[in-house]
Amino acid sequence: MSQQELKKAGLKATVPRLKILKILEAKQGKHMRAEDVYKCLLASDEDIGLATVYRVLTQFEQAGLVVRHHFDGGHSVFELDQGEHHDHMLCVKCGRVDEFVDDIIEERQKAIAEQGGYKITDHSLHIYGVCPACQKNAA
Amino acid sequence: MSQQELKKAGLKATVPRLKILKILEAKQGKHMRAEDVYKCLLASDEDIGLATVYRVLTQFEQAGLVVRHHFDGGHSVFELDQGEHHDHMLCVKCGRVDEFVDDIIEERQKAIAEQGGYKITDHSLHIYGVCPACQKNAA
């Protein structure tokens, strides 16, 4: 019951928050922009403002329920936090996004942060390139 | 002579481009937002529009003269391309930015891209954390 999740996170169990959480669950694994979430709400005949979507997503982020990724172009995407950190590989042609995890890189990052005296809070690694499909199309 | 550099890059040697290039050279090693460059121009009594700054920086980027980094918060910073790729470690408290290079990570990225069938064009790694100074302040 998601109502519990919200309360546990210190958030009131309001209608908008429940709906948005449900959408994120439904789209698990996808990267949703605030606008995308908003469109889903409209499609479900929910009367929830875009401003609220932004507010709720930010709260979810702070509560640790979702992760926000800052992609190039100045927009953010959100997805449910599945516990495991992952990085992204993006196609510059079609916008496709692949996820990956690499223990060696994770480890090196920790080492580098430590070396610089930083207490690491987060990190993001984006690889930009041309995906297999787009390479074929170009050829 | 920077006039040569511009021509070699296929760009007309115009006043705004020369001025902006000079500023970037003066601020070498720093990360400049378009706005920062613009302020420098104003401070030098140059009558160059912000729109031109953006245009020129983008051209410089395409010409390979400068590198653009997309930092969190939806804004870009620019710096002269010094030939060597480097990644960034940012303090979430004070905004300090440190640069680093790690061959192991570079290598792993290439391997991961290859594995996914991607033809890599670029990549960015940002480590967010609290810098030594800010840790001290907090304590």
Add this chain to the structure above:
DNA sequence: CCACTAATGCAAAAGCTTCTCATTTCTATA
């Protein structure tokens, strides 16, 4: 030196995100 094309400045617009504030909705409490 001149004509042609490219570049510039300004202001307006665009895109994403945040803020304001009056109104509504939760929730703890009686």
Add this chain to the structure above:
DNA sequence: TATAGAAATGAGAAGCTTTTGCATTAGTGG
């Protein structure tokens, strides 16, 4: 269960960075 107070919401305005349209100006090759 009713209710007061705090927190959340919706709608639109505003904020910021970045881009664009267009008339004007400035390089450049010949």
